[in-house]
Amino acid sequence: MRHLDPDRLALLALAEPLDSFEAGHLAECPGCRHDLDALRHVAELGAEGPDLDRLPAPPARVWEGIEAALDPPERRGRRSHWLLAAAAVVVLAVAGTVVLNRIVRAPAETVTARATLKPLATVPADANGTVRVLSGGEMRVDVRNLPLTSGFHEVWLIDPDHPTKMIAIGNLTDRPDATLPVPPGVDMNRYRLVDISDEPHDGDAAHSGHSLLRGTLTS
C-alpha cells in the first residue's frame, strides 16, 4: 500500500482539501489517519494560543517569595543580626536628627536611598536632578533644566539587569520637585535605576523610549 507523504499530511491538516485517492487511502489506513489526526490536533492547539509574549507576568511578590525561600536560614539569621545592628544605628541617628530637627526646625524624615540624575547624551548638559527615597515609601524627585515637552515627564524605576522590566512611578508637574508614592512591595535593590522620560500624550502607557535623565539609587 502506498502511504500518504508526511509533508502532504501537514498541508491536509491545515485546510487543504483531500483528493479522492487521499480520501480513499485514509479510510483504509489507520497509520495515516493517526498521523493526520495528530497534526490536526497540533494545528487546533496552535490556533487556540495563547501568545506567550503577551501573558502578564506574576506580581513582584511572587519572586520575592521565591527568593525568601531560597535564602538559607542561617544566612538570613546572620543578616538579621546585622540588620538589627544597622537598625539600631539608624534609630540612634534618627533620634539624633529628630532632636536636632526639633531644635532647628523641619520634621524628621529618613532617606533610605538616593540617586543623582544625569542627562543622557541627547539632552542639554545642564539638565539634572536628585532623587531621595524616604522611609515612608515615597520618592522625592527634584529636577532642574529639563527640556520643554509637548507631552509630560514620567518617572520610572528600571531593573538595569533586565532593562525591559520597569515600573511607572508617576508624572512630574511644572514644579521642580515632586513627591511620588512608590508602590508597596517594589524591590528597590532590583529596580534601582531611576529614569525620567519624555512621554507624548498618545495614550500608550509604555515607556516612550525617550529618556532624559538617569541615575542609580544607592543606600
Add this chain to the structure above:
Amino acid sequence: MDSDGELAERLRDGDEKALREAYDQHGATVFYLAQRVLGNRADAEDVTQLTFVAAWTGRAGFDPQRGTMLGWLLGIAKRKAVDRLRSAARDRRVAETVSAQAPAPDETEPPERIIDRLIIADELSRLPAEQRRTLELAFFDDLTHPQIAAVTGLPLGTVKSHIRRGMANLRRRWEVDGAAFGSRSAGASRAR
C-alpha cells in the same frame, strides 16, 4: 534548546541568577497555567512560587536532553496545582461547605491540554520568523495557502514548505515534551 542547556548547567551549579532567568522567561507561562487550573489568582501566585522553589531544590532532575525547561517547569506546576485543588477539595469536605465566592476552576479543559497549548505556543515563538508568520496566518486567520502567499508575497511553494516544516517542528516538540515530563496523561499520548 541550547540556551536551555546552558541555563540548566548554571542551575545545577547552584547559580541563583539562572533561576531568575528561568523565571523571567517562563514565570508568566507557569502563572497562566496555574490560573487556568486553579481559577483564582491568589492560589495561582502560590503555586507559581512553589513551582520555582521546587525547580530550585529539584534542579539536578532537569535533563535538557529529554525535553525543554518550559516543559519541565509546567510538569512541576501541574503537580503543584493539582495537589492544591485536592487539598482545597479536602478542606471543603472537612468544613462541609461549598465556597460560593471562589470561581469554579476551569473544568472543561484538563491541565494536560493547557500545557499542550502552551508548549505549542512556545515552539511557535521559537520558529524562524517567516515560518512562524506563515503558520500564524494559517492558524489564527484561517487563511488558505494561496491566500497566505498573496498576503505575505511569498511563492506558494515557499508557503507550503514553511507549513510542512513548521508543523513538523510543532509536532515533534509536542511529542517530546509531552512524553518527557509526564505533563500529558498516558491515554492522550499519540506515540505509536
